Amino acid sequence: MLPQILAIPAAIFLVIFTFIIFLKPQHNNWNSTKRLPPGPKPLPIIGNLHMLGKLPHRTLQALATKYGPIMSLKLGQVPAVVVSSPEFAELFLKSHDMVFASRPKLQLVEITVARKGLAFREYGGYWRNVRKLCTMQLLSASKIEMFGPLRKKELGLLVNKLKKASDSRDVVDLSDLISEVVENITYNMILGRSKDDRFDIKGVIHEIMNLLGTFNVGDYRLKRRAMKAFKAVDEALDQIINDHEHPSSIESPQSNKDFIDMLLGYMNQPMDPHDHEERHIVGRANIKAIVLDMIAGAFDTSRTAIEWGMSELIKYPRTMNKIQNEIEALVGIHRQVEEKDLEKLPYLDMVVKEILRLYPVAPLLVPHESLEDVTINGYFIEKNTRIMVNAWAIGRDPRIWSENCNEFFPERFEDNDVDVKGRDFRLIPFGSGRRGCPGMNMGLTTTKIVLAQLVHCFSWELPLGISRKDLDMSEDSGLTIPRSKHLLARPTYRLLDDEA
Numbered sequence: 001m002l003p004q005i006l007a008i009p010a011a012i013f014l015v016i017f018t019f020i021i022f023l024k025p026q027h028n029n030w031n032s033t034k035r036l037p038p039g040p041k042p043l044p045i046i047g048n049l050h051m052l053g054k055l056p057h058r059t060l061q062a063l064a065t066k067y068g069p070i071m072s073l074k075l076g077q078v079p080a081v082v083v084s085s086p087e088f089a090e091l092f093l094k095s096h097d098m099v100f101a102s103r104p105k106l107q108l109v110e111i112t113v114a115r116k117g118l119a120f121r122e123y124g125g126y127w128r129n130v131r132k133l134c135t136m137q138l139l140s141a142s143k144i145e146m147f148g149p150l151r152k153k154e155l156g157l158l159v160n161k162l163k164k165a166s167d168s169r170d171v172v173d174l175s176d177l178i179s180e181v182v183e184n185i186t187y188n189m190i191l192g193r194s195k196d197d198r199f200d201i202k203g204v205i206h207e208i209m210n211l212l213g214t215f216n217v218g219d220y221r222l223k224r225r226a227m228k229a230f231k232a233v234d235e236a237l238d239q240i241i242n243d244h245e246h247p248s249s250i251e252s253p254q255s256n257k258d259f260i261d262m263l264l265g266y267m268n269q270p271m272d273p274h275d276h277e278e279r280h281i282v283g284r285a286n287i288k289a290i291v292l293d294m295i296a297g298a299f300d301t302s303r304t305a306i307e308w309g310m311s312e313l314i315k316y317p318r319t320m321n322k323i324q325n326e327i328e329a330l331v332g333i334h335r336q337v338e339e340k341d342l343e344k345l346p347y348l349d350m351v352v353k354e355i356l357r358l359y360p361v362a363p364l365l366v367p368h369e370s371l372e373d374v375t376i377n378g379y380f381i382e383k384n385t386r387i388m389v390n391a392w393a394i395g396r397d398p399r400i401w402s403e404n405c406n407e408f409f410p411e412r413f414e415d416n417d418v419d420v421k422g423r424d425f426r427l428i429p430f431g432s433g434r435r436g437c438p439g440m441n442m443g444l445t446t447t448k449i450v451l452a453q454l455v456h457c458f459s460w461e462l463p464l465g466i467s468r469k470d471l472d473m474s475e476d477s478g479l480t481i482p483r484s485k486h487l488l489a490r491p492t493y494r495l496l497d498d499e500a
């Protein structure tokens, strides 16, 4: 027993000692036996979770300037590595792609229908079969082309709505309208109908994306919210599948087959008849999970890219005019731009790259997980480590993109062949390798045609009282990063409809 007189100084010493050990940022590794990447010292139980803040991609960018492009963290008890340079991204997503091709088992995925989907499934035969099925039935070049008329129809409806606003000089909520057109395109492809008033699938998916971007998923309140969201989407999908199984109950069936029809064609059959090692039979739960992944993948991503794109174009009228001139030179002002025109619009292409550089819609990609112990550049990474690739930080690194890296300047792509398709690790908005986005071409087509149509058909001004330099450009948190405030603007129709 300590004498009474020593007890207080001893207690103070203990507090200070604990504080120094656990809170002092360390440039060294916190595990002495193996050489881990450097990183901030984790606290007991919560690890580094308390440091991540509301916008983890920004916090992690700041931490990387201190600890370097490969950094160790602990998310609660889970070891994590954050990668923030093209060189390390290439090592993880290309050279050692196979080792990092899995996904962590997220509790809120494991307890819901999403477990049988694609995006959060661990690496293996089931994931491979589902990915192949989705690619063949929805995401291949021929399927993307097949759904072209559907995109055209939905965009036509949007243009008509905006024309009315132009006639009456109204300000529109462009965020809502972009969201609606992408929502309708997505639903028509996948569910065979436009927005269904019986369910708020968009709202639920938004909630799920938000929750998946939250690191503190052990929190019971978040778990309750997740269960509620997944239950709502599960019930909605059950009803929608019922409608497809009994077509007479659909109000306005369309003649083209949608994705659910195609999946129902596989019901009770092997997902991939040519895979002789893995036999996964398609059931209702698989269909629901796959459909949910496709809707979430298609919807929240493209609309976020378009929303940021329009924000920057309205902020920088010089760039807006330059695209308008490019499109006008190709198609004139007597007809609308069409998908077949897109490949002849190189400046639009640069604008889309610039949007995805500044706003990679999934700033930390989707978390990967290591399948085995591995040593990379002398750093030990243990099996089941969560890997986050900070595509947002790479896109804003002044060493790669020069001092104007935070500026919207599409001309930076003029004299180089940087592309967004996962071959160049300076720009990886779709990830790369085995887990790279399978919907990339569909996402790019939707993003480009909606942007092209909006700027070709209309000129845009901010509402009275908001100057371009004061336009709020803050982002919301989540697995994707939409604008935190809706974009409001006034359209003026600029085409001559003499053909009509």
Ligand code: HEM
Pocket: 118, 119, 120, 121, 131, 293, 294, 295, 297, 298, 299, 301, 302, 305, 360, 361, 362, 365, 366, 367, 368, 429, 430, 431, 432, 434, 435, 436, 437, 438, 439, 440, 442, 443, 444, 447
């Ligand atoms: C602008 C549009 C899009 C962007 C920026 C985007 C971005 C991404 C990113 C960053 C990933 C994670 C890559 C990784 O973890 O390494 C991903 C995965 C995925 N995306 Fe996309 N995406 C877009 C459009 C789409 C579309 C249209 C679909 C489907 C209709 C889709 C479906 C998926 C799926 C299913 C995965 C998970 C793949 C897997 O785990 O194997 N995405 N996407």
